[in-house]
Amino acid sequence: MHFFFLYIDPGSGSYILQMIIAAVLGVSFFFKNFWLGVKAFFTGQKPKKEDEKDPAE
Amino acid sequence: MRSHPASYRDTSGFVFIHDGMVYRYVHPVYEKQYTQLIHSGLYDELVKKGKLVVHSETNDLQKFGFEEGKVLLPAQIPFISYPYEWSFDMWKDAALLTLQVALISLQKEMILKDATPFNIQFHKGKPVFIDTLSFETYSEGKPWIAYRQFCECFLGPLLLMHYNYPDAGRLFTVYPNGIPVDVLVSMLPKRSRWNMGAFLHIHLQAKFFQRTLGAGRQNQKPVKENNFSRKKMELLLKGLESFVQKLSVKNVKTTWDDYYTDTILGTDYLDAKTKLVRSFCNFIDFKTVIDLGANDGHFSLLFDESKQVIATDADSNCINALYRKIKQGGITNLLPLINNIVTPSPATGWNNAERESITQRLKADLVMALALVHHLAIAANVPLQLIAEWLRPMGSYLIIEFVPKTDEKVKLLLQHRQDIFDSYTLENFRSVFTERYQLMKEAPVGNTNRVLFLFKRK
Numbered sequence: 001m002h003f004f005f006l007y008i009d010p011g012s013g014s015y016i017l018q019m020i021i022a023a024v025l026g027v028s029f030f031f032k033n034f035w036l037g038v039k040a041f042f043t044g045q046k047p048k049k050e051d052e053k054d055p056a057e
Numbered sequence: 058m059r060s061h062p063a064s065y066r067d068t069s070g071f072v073f074i075h076d077g078m079v080y081r082y083v084h085p086v087y088e089k090q091y092t093q094l095i096h097s098g099l100y101d102e103l104v105k106k107g108k109l110v111v112h113s114e115t116n117d118l119q120k121f122g123f124e125e126g127k128v129l130l131p132a133q134i135p136f137i138s139y140p141y142e143w144s145f146d147m148w149k150d151a152a153l154l155t156l157q158v159a160l161i162s163l164q165k166e167m168i169l170k171d172a173t174p175f176n177i178q179f180h181k182g183k184p185v186f187i188d189t190l191s192f193e194t195y196s197e198g199k200p201w202i203a204y205r206q207f208c209e210c211f212l213g214p215l216l217l218m219h220y221n222y223p224d225a226g227r228l229f230t231v232y233p234n235g236i237p238v239d240v241l242v243s244m245l246p247k248r249s250r251w252n253m254g255a256f257l258h259i260h261l262q263a264k265f266f267q268r269t270l271g272a273g274r275q276n277q278k279p280v281k282e283n284n285f286s287r288k289k290m291e292l293l294l295k296g297l298e299s300f301v302q303k304l305s306v307k308n309v310k311t312t313w314d315d316y317y318t319d320t321i322l323g324t325d326y327l328d329a330k331t332k333l334v335r336s337f338c339n340f341i342d343f344k345t346v347i348d349l350g351a352n353d354g355h356f357s358l359l360f361d362e363s364k365q366v367i368a369t370d371a372d373s374n375c376i377n378a379l380y381r382k383i384k385q386g387g388i389t390n391l392l393p394l395i396n397n398i399v400t401p402s403p404a405t406g407w408n409n410a411e412r413e414s415i416t417q418r419l420k421a422d423l424v425m426a427l428a429l430v431h432h433l434a435i436a437a438n439v440p441l442q443l444i445a446e447w448l449r450p451m452g453s454y455l456i457i458e459f460v461p462k463t464d465e466k467v468k469l470l471l472q473h474r475q476d477i478f479d480s481y482t483l484e485n486f487r488s489v490f491t492e493r494y495q496l497m498k499e500a501p502v503g504n505t506n507r508v509l510f511l512f513k514r515k
Contacts, residue, residue, distance in 0.1 A: 015282045017265050018200040021257050022289035025296035028253070 058082065058121050062410035063175075069190040075121060079134075081112070083127040087190055090167075091127065094192045099165040103186070108158055110134070110180075110187045129189060132180075135345075135365055139412055140174035141229040142369075142394040142402055144377035145218045145306035146384070148226055151177040151184045152211040156298045158186050159201075163290060168195040172207035173235070181389040198283035201293060208258045209235025211301070216255055219304050220246050223311075224373035224395060233406060238263040254300030311374045327355070329503030330427070334359065334456060337498055337511040341454050343422035350429040354379040354393065362390050367421065371397035398429075399437045416447075424452035428507075431460040434481055435470045441480065441489045449493050455512040459486050463506050483508060 060071035069087035103109035213236035217225035351368035402415040494512035
């Protein structure tokens with residue numbers, strides 16, 4: 001990976017960076033939703049998933 | 058038709074001014090994207106939600122000297138403000154608006170091709186996206202082209218206001234194209250690395266670009282950019298949104314936080330002054346107001362919806378509190394802005410013509426300078442003549458308060474310095490201003506030594 005990064009221009013760097021960030025955020029949203037699901041199971045409320053929120057709100 | 062000096066970057070079209078009205082020309086190269094914006098229903102949805110400026114298409118191209126393309130007449134925004142005049146919450150709302158516009162666009166197969174706060178204006182108490190030509194056809198697999206710009210233009214200033222100081226947004230005067238990530242890293246405290254958003258979007262990005270910039274260009278391996286799925290794009294935008302949503306401004310107590318709730322200037326003084334301002338306003342005809350040194354906005358808020366008010370103050374906490382107040386109260390006729398009168402927003406950008414200085418922009422029928430003159434004359438050493446000459450072009454009417462040397466607040470200003478202000482007297486003040494203005498009213502404020510004047514420009 002190290003060497004790979006050395007030979008890319010800033011534009012491609014942004015692409016790879018965005019891939020990494022999306023992957024990290026994907027994992028973090030997954031756990032957040034999972035946790036919300038667990039909480040909802042015990043409190044008996046319907047879970048509201050992170051990615052179901054209206055972006056306009 | 059000559060384009061506006063700030064409208065040269067984008068080849069899709071440009072903004073021009075004709076008969077005092079702002080128009081936007083759409084070049085034929087952008088026709089496809091423009092048609093998609095309209096026909097996909099994206100334009101209608103964004104306008105309905107109050108997120109995009111409404112426009113009408115004009116039919117008469119010849120009138121403007123064009124043979125092809127389109128001419129749009131957007132809703133006119135009475136006052137153009139710049140990001141370095143916004144407080145934290147204004148920045149935050151502008152950043153969230155940008156992300157929301159990008160997310161809604163994605164649902165209609167479009168994406169924002171740029172993400173700069175200059176695409177946003179505050180109108181009727183809310184941020185609105187004004188660049189109708191920022192929309193591009195979304196092609197799945199490609200990353201967000203404006204990602205780095207968003208980080209440097211929005212996240213940078215927001216993080217500096219969060220970690221360092223509430224008025225760090227003013228640094229944008231120096232870095233109007235975004236605060237570079239390596240500059241941000243040099244200023245942000247080390248502990249900001251432990252914040253996931255700051256780490257991913259700023260620190261990691263800076264590390265990345267240090268590496269890539271250090272590499273020679275001749276040995277580049279082309280990277281196929283076609284795997285950034287729609288799901289990833291949504292995650293990126295939503296991740297940024299929830300990160301911005303959680304940011305708060307650094308809590309720093311400033312000089313003016315509790316000015317009017319102070320003990321020296323009690324409610325009697327404030328009531329008397331309010332009554333005087335109201336009564337002075339009955340003698341004059343005006344539609345627009347500038348309140349200089351507005352503090353908590355007490356006097357800016359006296360005006361009803363028929364008047365457009367711009368409230369400025371050097372204190373970012375005051376302006377932020379005022380913005381929150383108008384947001385909560387649904388007040389649409391007031392625009393709060395950070396402006397330090399002694400070091401006002403300069404004319405900047407290409408050829409110094411891209412962004413006008415705040416002095417060029419600040420014009421109104423009525424100017425109010427309440428409890429301000431002593432700060433300019435004594436704290437900042439500005440002679441009374443210069444103050445009068447600066448105020449005169451700003452508006453035809455002036456309500457101004459003179460605070461004499463016997464006043465507690467002026468005594469405080471003079472406490473640790475030599476009194477070199479022999480000409481700072483009520484008589485001299487009156488004579489300096491009546492050279493340039495006609496004196497309409499004069500009255501003492503309550504039982505203080507302060508005097509309120511109403512002047513009309515000669």
